[in-house]
Amino acid sequence: MFDAIHALTLEDPAGLMPARQQMALSLGWHIILASFGVAFPAIILAAHWRGVHRGDDVALVLAKRWAKVSAVLFAIGAVSGTVLSFEMGLLWPGLMGPYGDVLGLPFAFEGLSFFVEAIFLGLYLYGWGRVPPNRHLLMLVPMALAGVVGSYCVIAVNAWMNMPVGFRLENGEVVDVDPWAVLLNPGAVLQFAHMWVAAYMVVGFSVAGVYAAGMLRGRLDRHHRLGFTIPFVFATVAALVQPFIGHLLGLRIAEAQPAKLAAFELATETESPSPLRLGGLLIDGEVRYSLDIPVLGSIIARNSFTKPVEGLETIALSDRPPVNITHIAFQSMVGIGTLLFVAVLIYWFARWRGRDLMGNRWTLRAAVAAGPLAVVAMEAGWIATEVGRQPWVVYGYLRTPDAAGDNPQIWILLVATAVLYTALTVGAVVVLRSMARRWRAGEEDLPSPYGPESPAAGSTKQPVEQGRVEP
Amino acid sequence: MTLETAVAAALFAGVIAYALFGGADFGSGFFDLTAGGTRRGAELRTLIDHSIGPVWEANHVWLIYVLVMWWTGFPESFASAMSTLILPMLLALLGIVLRGASFAFRKFAPTIGQAQLYGAIFAGSSIITPFFFGTVAGAIASGRVPAEGRGDVWSSWLNPTSLWGGVIAVGSSAFLAGVFLTADAQRTDRGALAASLRHRTLAVGAVTGAVVFAALIPILRDAPTLADGLTGPAAPLIITSGLTGAATLLLIAVRRYRPARVTAVVAVASVVSGWGVGQYPWLLVDEVRIADGAGADATLVGLLVVVGLAGVLVLPPLVYLFRLTQSEDWAHHSGS
Numbered sequence: 173m174f175d176a177i178h179a180l181t182l183e184d185p186a187g188l189m190p191a192r193q194q195m196a197l198s199l200g201w202h203i204i205l206a207s208f209g210v211a212f213p214a215i216i217l218a219a220h221w222r223g224v225h226r227g228d229d230v231a232l233v234l235a236k237r238w239a240k241v242s243a244v245l246f247a248i249g250a251v252s253g254t255v256l257s258f259e260m261g262l263l264w265p266g267l268m269g270p271y272g273d274v275l276g277l278p279f280a281f282e283g284l285s286f287f288v289e290a291i292f293l294g295l296y297l298y299g300w301g302r303v304p305p306n307r308h309l310l311m312l313v314p315m316a317l318a319g320v321v322g323s324y325c326v327i328a329v330n331a332w333m334n335m336p337v338g339f340r341l342e343n344g345e346v347v348d349v350d351p352w353a354v355l356l357n358p359g360a361v362l363q364f365a366h367m368w369v370a371a372y373m374v375v376g377f378s379v380a381g382v383y384a385a386g387m388l389r390g391r392l393d394r395h396h397r398l399g400f401t402i403p404f405v406f407a408t409v410a411a412l413v414q415p416f417i418g419h420l421l422g423l424r425i426a427e428a429q430p431a432k433l434a435a436f437e438l439a440t441e442t443e444s445p446s447p448l449r450l451g452g453l454l455i456d457g458e459v460r461y462s463l464d465i466p467v468l469g470s471i472i473a474r475n476s477f478t479k480p481v482e483g484l485e486t487i488a489l490s491d492r493p494p495v496n497i498t499h500i501a502f503q504s505m506v507g508i509g510t511l512l513f514v515a516v517l518i519y520w521f522a523r524w525r526g527r528d529l530m531g532n533r534w535t536l537r538a539a540v541a542a543g544p545l546a547v548v549a550m551e552a553g554w555i556a557t558e559v560g561r562q563p564w565v566v567y568g569y570l571r572t573p574d575a576a577g578d579n580p581q582i583w584i585l586l587v588a589t590a591v592l593y594t595a596l597t598v599g600a601v602v603v604l605r606s607m608a609r610r611w612r613a614g615e616e617d618l619p620s621p622y623g624p625e626s627p628a629a630g631s632t633k634q635p636v637e638q639g640r641v642e643p
Numbered sequence: 644m645t646l647e648t649a650v651a652a653a654l655f656a657g658v659i660a661y662a663l664f665g666g667a668d669f670g671s672g673f674f675d676l677t678a679g680g681t682r683r684g685a686e687l688r689t690l691i692d693h694s695i696g697p698v699w700e701a702n703h704v705w706l707i708y709v710l711v712m713w714w715t716g717f718p719e720s721f722a723s724a725m726s727t728l729i730l731p732m733l734l735a736l737l738g739i740v741l742r743g744a745s746f747a748f749r750k751f752a753p754t755i756g757q758a759q760l761y762g763a764i765f766a767g768s769s770i771i772t773p774f775f776f777g778t779v780a781g782a783i784a785s786g787r788v789p790a791e792g793r794g795d796v797w798s799s800w801l802n803p804t805s806l807w808g809g810v811i812a813v814g815s816s817a818f819l820a821g822v823f824l825t826a827d828a829q830r831t832d833r834g835a836l837a838a839s840l841r842h843r844t845l846a847v848g849a850v851t852g853a854v855v856f857a858a859l860i861p862i863l864r865d866a867p868t869l870a871d872g873l874t875g876p877a878a879p880l881i882i883t884s885g886l887t888g889a890a891t892l893l894l895i896a897v898r899r900y901r902p903a904r905v906t907a908v909v910a911v912a913s914v915v916s917g918w919g920v921g922q923y924p925w926l927l928v929d930e931v932r933i934a935d936g937a938g939a940d941a942t943l944v945g946l947l948v949v950v951g952l953a954g955v956l957v958l959p960p961l962v963y964l965f966r967l968t969q970s971e972d973w974a975h976h977s978g979s
Contacts, residue, residue: 240751243747243750243751244747244748244751246700247700247743247744247746247747248743248744248747250700250703250743251703251739251740251742251743251744252740253707254703254706254707254736254739254740255736255740257707257710257711258710258725258732258733258736260714261710261714261721261722261724261725261726262725262726262729262732262733265722265723265725265726266722268714268718268721268722268725269718269719269721269722269723269791270718270719271718272714272715272717272718272719272721272722272938273715273716273718273938273939273942273943274939274942276711276714276715276716276718276938276942276946277715277942277945277946277949279711279714279715280711280712280715280945280946280949281949282711283704283707283708283711283949284949284952284953284956284957286704286707287701287704287708287953287957287961288956288957288960290700290701290703290704291701291957291960291961291964292960293700293701294696294697294698294700294701294964294968295697295960295963295964295967297696297697298696298697298968298973302967302973303967314960346939349938349939349941349942350941351715351939351941351942351945352941352945355945577726577793579726579729579793585733592737592740596740596744599744599745599748599761600744600748602757603747603748603751603752603753603757606751606752606753607751607753609753610753618751620688620689620692620750620758621749621752621753621754621755621757621758622681622684622685622688622689622755622758
């Protein structure tokens with residue numbers, strides 16, 4: 173076994189394996205924070221709007237606190253996004269050198285939208301009490317729009333890696349570059365929609381889960397109910413739409429990336445009609461431990477009773493992705509997505525029938541679990557699409573080993589990054605929890621911690637809302 | 644002006660903007676580090692928090708702009724620079740990550756102990772980041788990054804031009820931060836703080852000025868191509884930086900902090916542009932000319948469209964943000 177691994181890695185550049193892990197770690201970490209950057213402004217806007225235009229003080233307090241939370245999350249999101257910018261060049265010189273001018277333009281537009289988001293973030297965070305309330309509220313609008321544009325641009329590059337356009341290869345040289353074709357590539361819109369909606373699921377369920385956890389501890393006041401409901405409404409819409417977007421996205425994979433679809437569906441052989449294979453692992457070329465439902469695979473993946481899922485046997489051995497990781501990740505995503513779809517339907521149906529589920533402990537526990545589940549589904553989705561594209565980085569044009577550098581020291585970088593990101597995660601959790609604790613204790617403004625009488629502290633202290641103070 | 648030169652100029656404008664605005668934010672780390680103990684440093688640290696809090700993320704985006712313009716406009720040189728300068732790039736990146744995160748964490752730290760920990764990380768990382776970016780500039784300017792592939796990962800940035808470049812970057816950042824913080828302190832009626840910042844800014848400015856001109860000697864010897872530029876077309880910029888730097892010190896000495904901000908910005912911008920003009924027309928000195936290192940024309944046009952859009956979409960709100968944070972109204976309303 174060890175020899176086999178050794179023989180396999182001998183052909184690859186020394187920087188390949190650690191570069192892959194490094195990219196997976198830093199992207200997997202950043203995508204959670206990026207989701208907050210994309211979805212949180214609109215959720216805060218809903219609360220803030222309610223606070224200003226309906227005179228709802230509870231909503232206004234929520235908006236203020238979420239703004240402070242976003243200050244912490246956006247800061248680490250900004251720096252972990254910068255890590256990715258560096259890594260494009262540090263880890264993948266073979267991609268950025270030849271293809272930098274092909275894939276770069278969407279990143280330039282993403283930079284623009286990040287600029288807009290950062291400027292209005294500064295205006296919003298520090299604008300409380302300094303900018304007229306109606307105008308202050310509107311600072312969130314460009315932030316939310318910039319989040320949409322920025323994520324579209326990044327996803328456009330990823331979609332291009334899956335379905336490359338906008339260039340030709342002539343004797344190994346990249347020619348006829350059309351960067352606008354990359355920015356507006358046909359694969360981008362659906363893939364963007366999938367990720368954009370996923371961001372709302374992640375943030376909506378996570379924020380709602382925080383208040384569900386509070387209600388589990390007996391804090392059943394309006395503050396917690398509203399803090400749960402506003403993000404949960406966003407998450408609900410997202411969770412209901414997502415399976416349909418995912419289905420549309422899946423339908424085109426048969427054409428665009430048959431190897432990925434075969435791995436998703438664990439289709440070793442072409443069968444007409446294809447079964448839906450639940451679970452299962454590919455061990456020594458045989459599918460084990462799976463539950464096959466006849467015909468359903470063709471219906472779901474091809475929208476047909478007869479069209480088959482092309483099996484792995486039609487794909488050259490050197491062009492096959494790692495099947496098991498791709499299959500398990502894909503089915504985890506679909507499974508969790510379906511679960512959340514059904515869960516929100518049940519919740520709103522019960523509410524429509526007049527049952528208050530917020531008093532039900534199992535409902536609350538499920539609501540707490542929904543946040544982490546949505547994160548797992550999103551991560552699994554990224555693993556499925558990225559590992560499923562292997563061994564290509566630009567599908568059909570550039571293999572991942574050819575994109576990596578030959579620097580074996582990347583392993584050290586990987587270890588250092590793992591340590592650093594663990595420390596940052598701990599730091600963020602400690603700070604956010606301490607903020608929540610102080611809010612419960614009645615502090616509202618969380619003044620800067622230096623010195624007992626720092627001159628800036630406490631000058632605009634808000635009156636503490638009734639009924640929220642914990643003993 | 645050719646298409647390539649226009650994109651290179653737009654890219655370098657981003658470098659100048661990052662050196663000025665990002666630099667001033669990083670430079671405040673020097674004053675944070677030297678602010679003294681918890682009690683004595685509280686007022687200055689609070690001022691730093693208020694001064695850079697609303698703007699640091701926007702200023703940070705200039706770096707992203709530079710990276711994206713570089714890899715899109717001049718992809719091969721980006722790949723070779725990143726491969727060669729992997730160590731200083733990673734160390735600068737480490738500084739960026741630690742600075743941003745610890746700054747945000749410190750603001751909401753529940754105890755003074757945690758605030759001290761994050762504060763120390765914030766201040767330390769604010770100093771290492773400009774240093775390593777300075778070494779990167781020195782490596783490119785002294786012709787140590789090859790056109791293709793990977794150069795020497797150590798000697799490319801451990802050389803006189805790089806090390807002096809790093810020191811100049813740290814000094815200029817601290818100088819800018821000192822001028823802006825002193826002006827902020829005066830505007831918010833913190834007289835004693837302004838007086839102590841005035842002293843320190845004068846010292847930092849004098850040392851930085853001396854370093855910039857002392858460094859010219861080893862740099863002229865170590866980087867001949869850059870030396871030709873610095874003593875040729877870029878000479879007026881170097882003289883401008885000397886004059887405006889001296890004027891800044893004079894203005895600070897006579898407590899005219901508001902106009903000192905302008906001269907300080909001109910001084911640092913001249914030093915940075917001196918490097919750019921000094922190495923023109925090279926993209927990577929002695930290795931690749933701007934005209935030869937560019938990507939596809941269609942992409943360069945696309946980048947100029949983005950630059951134009953940035954002028955319309957980004958600059959107005961950015962100016963609004965700066966005007967607001969520098970206004971009297973904002974200064975006296977010290978909230979969260």
